[in-house]
Amino acid sequence: MTKQGLKDTVQSLQTNWEDQPDKVPEVKDYTGWDHMQCDMDAGR
Structure with a gap:
């Protein structure tokens, strides 16, 4: 979440x-x- 996305919201x-x-x-x-x-064999 950026500052622009939080602008004018209660979450800010x-x-x-x-x-x-x-x-x-x-x-x-x-x-x-x-x-x-x-890679299905990575954990073997």
């Missing part, structure tokens, strides 16, 4: 939203939900 008054980052972190090497690759 709650302390659990203090000191939150105001930008979305960059996602690296994401190929999309449809292209997720799972």
Whole structure:
């Protein structure tokens, strides 16, 4: 939730939203939900 998303809402008054980052972190090497690759043997 960004500061812009909290603007003019009651949630912005709650302390659990203090000191939150105001930008979305960059996602690296994401190929999309449809292209997720799972290694079924990783836990063996």
